[in-house]
Amino acid sequence: MRGPSLAPFLLLAACSLPHPSRHREAPVEAIVLGNAQDGGLPHAGCGRPCCEAARRDSSRRALVSCLGLIDREAGRAFLVDATPDFPEQVEALNRAAGRPAASLPDGILLTHAHVGHYAGLVHVGREVAAADRLPVWCTPSMAAFLRSNGPWSLLVSEGHVELRETPPSTTVELTPRLRATPIPVPHRREFSDCVAWRIEGPGRALLYLPDIDGWDDLPGGLPGILGGVDVALLDGTFFDPASELPGRDPSKVPHPPIPDTLRRLAALPGRREVRFTHLNHTNPANVPGSAESRRVEAGGARVARAGERFALAGGPPTP
Ligand SMILES: [Zn+2]
Ligand SMILES: [Zn+2]
Structure with missing residues (x-):
C-alpha cells in the first residue's frame, strides 16, 4: 500500500523465479510464487529507494504473495490466490x-x-485464456461478490470459472492426496470475508495466511490456527507499520507487526517452519541481510522467497 511521502526508505528485495533444477522434487509440494503485498515491488507510484532499487535491478523485484500446489502423481497443479502477477506465476x-x-x-x-x-482472474476470461469452467474454491461470501460484480460476474455467467463454494472450516479434496480447508480470519471486510487455507498433503500440513488484521481477534489465536501445522506462511506485511506507512494511519490497514508475531511464536510449544509473506514494498525485512531480516531469522523464522518449496508428502523438509 502506497504511502504519500517522498521520504527515502531503503528497501531492497530479492525475487527470483523458481528454478526447478536446483530443487529436489517432492511428489506433493507447495511452492512460493511471490511474497509481496497486493501492490508488488516495485510499487506503482513509489519513488522511494525501495522501489527505485527494484526498478534498476530485477533481482530485487517481488511478485505479489501467491502459493502453488503440486501433486505430481495426480498430474495436477493449483494456485492459492489469483494475483495481478497471474501470468508470470x-x-x-x-x-x-x-x-x-x-x-x-x-x-x-x-x-x-x-x-x-483475486484480480488475476481477469486472465481466465474471454479477453485472455477463455478458460472452460476453471474451478475456483472460495467462501460463499467471496462467491457472492464475484457473482454480483462485473467484470467477475461475466466469468461466472459465461462459464469461464466454476465457483465451488466452500463454507469456512469445510474441507475440499483437490486430489486424493491434497486437501484444503478455508479457516476464517479477521480482516477488513469491504467486499468479502477472509480466510487462510490449510493445505494437507499425505505427510505434512501447511497454513497459508497472507492477510489478517491481528491475532487477538482470531478465535483460538495463533496457537489454535497453528495446531498440527508443519509449515506456516504468515502475514508479514509490516515490520514497523508506523515507519512503513509514512503519513498514513496504520490503524486503517491493521496487520500484526512481524516482531509481535515472532514474540507469540516464541511462546508456542512444538516446532514448525515459519515464513513471512505479503511484505509491503517498504518493509525492510524483505532486504536480505538487513537488521530486520536478521531479527526474523533470530526468531526462528524467515521471509518467504519465490521458488521456495515445501514437501507435503512426509519426510524431511525440502531444502
Ligand atoms: Zn493482501
Ligand atoms: Zn487484504
Missing part, C-alpha cells in the same frame, strides 16, 4: 510442475476480495 507453477508452459492451473483457491488476491 502460472508459468512458474508450470515450470515447477513440469507441465507445458501454456497450461492453466487445475483450479484456484481464493482467500478474499482485496485486489492482490
Whole structure:
C-alpha cells in the first residue's frame, strides 16, 4: 500500500523465479510464487529507494504473495490466490510442475476480495485464456461478490470459472492426496470475508495466511490456527507499520507487526517452519541481510522467497 511521502526508505528485495533444477522434487509440494503485498515491488507510484532499487535491478523485484500446489502423481497443479502477477506465476507453477508452459492451473483457491488476491482472474476470461469452467474454491461470501460484480460476474455467467463454494472450516479434496480447508480470519471486510487455507498433503500440513488484521481477534489465536501445522506462511506485511506507512494511519490497514508475531511464536510449544509473506514494498525485512531480516531469522523464522518449496508428502523438509 502506497504511502504519500517522498521520504527515502531503503528497501531492497530479492525475487527470483523458481528454478526447478536446483530443487529436489517432492511428489506433493507447495511452492512460493511471490511474497509481496497486493501492490508488488516495485510499487506503482513509489519513488522511494525501495522501489527505485527494484526498478534498476530485477533481482530485487517481488511478485505479489501467491502459493502453488503440486501433486505430481495426480498430474495436477493449483494456485492459492489469483494475483495481478497471474501470468508470470502460472508459468512458474508450470515450470515447477513440469507441465507445458501454456497450461492453466487445475483450479484456484481464493482467500478474499482485496485486489492482490483475486484480480488475476481477469486472465481466465474471454479477453485472455477463455478458460472452460476453471474451478475456483472460495467462501460463499467471496462467491457472492464475484457473482454480483462485473467484470467477475461475466466469468461466472459465461462459464469461464466454476465457483465451488466452500463454507469456512469445510474441507475440499483437490486430489486424493491434497486437501484444503478455508479457516476464517479477521480482516477488513469491504467486499468479502477472509480466510487462510490449510493445505494437507499425505505427510505434512501447511497454513497459508497472507492477510489478517491481528491475532487477538482470531478465535483460538495463533496457537489454535497453528495446531498440527508443519509449515506456516504468515502475514508479514509490516515490520514497523508506523515507519512503513509514512503519513498514513496504520490503524486503517491493521496487520500484526512481524516482531509481535515472532514474540507469540516464541511462546508456542512444538516446532514448525515459519515464513513471512505479503511484505509491503517498504518493509525492510524483505532486504536480505538487513537488521530486520536478521531479527526474523533470530526468531526462528524467515521471509518467504519465490521458488521456495515445501514437501507435503512426509519426510524431511525440502531444502
Ligand atoms: Zn493482501
Ligand atoms: Zn487484504
